[in-house]
Amino acid sequence: MGEGELLCEAARAGDSAKVRALVEAGADVSYFDGEGLTPLMHAAKHGHADAAKSLLEAGAPWNALSPSGLSAGDFAMESGNQDAFDLLLNAGIQAELVLGTIARATNDNGDSNGDYLEDRVTFSEDKLMDSNSKAIMMAWEKPLMEAHAKAVCSGGGHILNIGFGMGLVDTAIQQYAPVTHTIVEAHPEVYDRMLRTGWGKKDNVKIIFGRWQDVLSQLESYDGIFFDTYGEYYEDLREFHQHLPVLLKLGGIYSFFNGLCGGNAFFHVVYCQLVSLELQNLGYFTQLIPLPVKDCLGEEVWEGVKHKYWQLDTYYLPVCQSLQDSE
Numbered sequence: 001m002g003e004g005e006l007l008c009e010a011a012r013a014g015d016s017a018k019v020r021a022l023v024e025a026g027a028d029v030s031y032f033d034g035e036g037l038t039p040l041m042h043a044a045k046h047g048h049a050d051a052a053k054s055l056l057e058a059g060a061p062w063n064a065l066s067p068s069g070l071s072a073g074d075f076a077m078e079s080g081n082q083d084a085f086d087l088l089l090n091a092g093i094q095a096e097l098v099l100g101t102i103a104r105a106t107n108d109n110g111d112s113n114g115d116y117l118e119d120r121v122t123f124s125e126d127k128l129m130d131s132n133s134k135a136i137m138m139a140w141e142k143p144l145m146e147a148h149a150k151a152v153c154s155g156g157g158h159i160l161n162i163g164f165g166m167g168l169v170d171t172a173i174q175q176y177a178p179v180t181h182t183i184v185e186a187h188p189e190v191y192d193r194m195l196r197t198g199w200g201k202k203d204n205v206k207i208i209f210g211r212w213q214d215v216l217s218q219l220e221s222y223d224g225i226f227f228d229t230y231g232e233y234y235e236d237l238r239e240f241h242q243h244l245p246v247l248l249k250l251g252g253i254y255s256f257f258n259g260l261c262g263g264n265a266f267f268h269v270v271y272c273q274l275v276s277l278e279l280q281n282l283g284y285f286t287q288l289i290p291l292p293v294k295d296c297l298g299e300e301v302w303e304g305v306k307h308k309y310w311q312l313d314t315y316y317l318p319v320c321q322s323l324q325d326s327e
């Protein structure tokens with residue numbers, strides 16, 4: 001048996017002393033066995049937090065995926081081992097704080113927005129697609145958008161939405177008759193469609209055409225803000241958050257589309273924690289409200305769509321408020 005196999009076996013058995021001895025003898029901590037599992041996955045699957053700790057300390061990748069797309073953290077979640085789960089969650093947060101590799105990997109383009117803003121888009125009844133058959137927005141999200149609108153409009157006043165898409169959240173925001181309703185949209189075809197469908201003629205609506213990054217100087221401060229763009233990185237969301245202290249009035253509510261790593265349950269937990277932590281450092285308290293989405297997401301929804309950007313049963317709707325307000 002090779003050293004990699006021995007390491008998997010020791011991890012499976014929870015024999016930390018052996019794990020450490022093998023690591024010291026040079027065994028490969030990123031070894032994948034015949035089933036496509038790493039030693040860390042074996043330790044997590046069998047709930048051996050101590051062995052997992054030794055492997056992580058030796059540099060085992062916390063984010064390696066099995067052939068069925070599961071990470072060590074997913075195995076810890078499945079086996080219900082809280083210690084192994086907490087350990088992996090912490091390892092994930094620490095790594096992503098520095099590297100941000102997971103969210104980056106979900107965006108194939110090198111730079112934010114890539115070629116998306118110059119590409120054609122296609123509108124249909126139930127989705128808005130880019131030129132690569134990737135969904136920009138889909139109608140199954142309507143109940144989520146209604147919940148986001150309810151959250152950001154709860155204090156009335158002046159509302160800002162970044163990213164019009166299919167106009168689902170904006171239609172819901174209009175139901176709350178805000179004093180003003182500002183919409184920032186960067187794609188020329190989406191913008192044209194907004195004008196053709198009468199959004200430019202609504203009394204309380206102000207449309208700002210351009211990337212939010214480029215139109216910041218035209219923005220004011222708001223009682224409610226929603227953010228949902230497309231083709232951007234986690235870093236862009238993070239950058240947007242840096243502007244919240246100026247854009248969000250004291251007592252205001254901020255929310256964003258929480259599709260972070262929506263293809264993997266454990267990575268999603270890592271990113272929910274990461275974003276909450278980063279918002280906390282900026283002075284905001286984030287509540288994540290669970291909304292079941294399983295029922296509105298049958299397989300048929302994804303027909304003709306290249307990238308299934310959401311595969312989880314529960315959506316966590318973020319509601320952020322200044323820490324001062326929530327005290």
Ligand SMILES: C[S@@+](CC[C@H](N)C(=O)[O-])C[C@H]1O[C@@H](n2cnc3c(N)ncnc32)[C@H](O)[C@@H]1O
Nearest residue numbers: 163165166167168169186187211212228229230
């Ligand atoms: C997911 S859709 C928004 C869906 C919307 N929440 C709804 O309810 O229909 C994303 C939108 O953001 C726009 N967008 C992408 N990057 C942007 C940027 N940097 N600034 C402003 N809008 C952007 C896209 O053109 C697209 O219309």
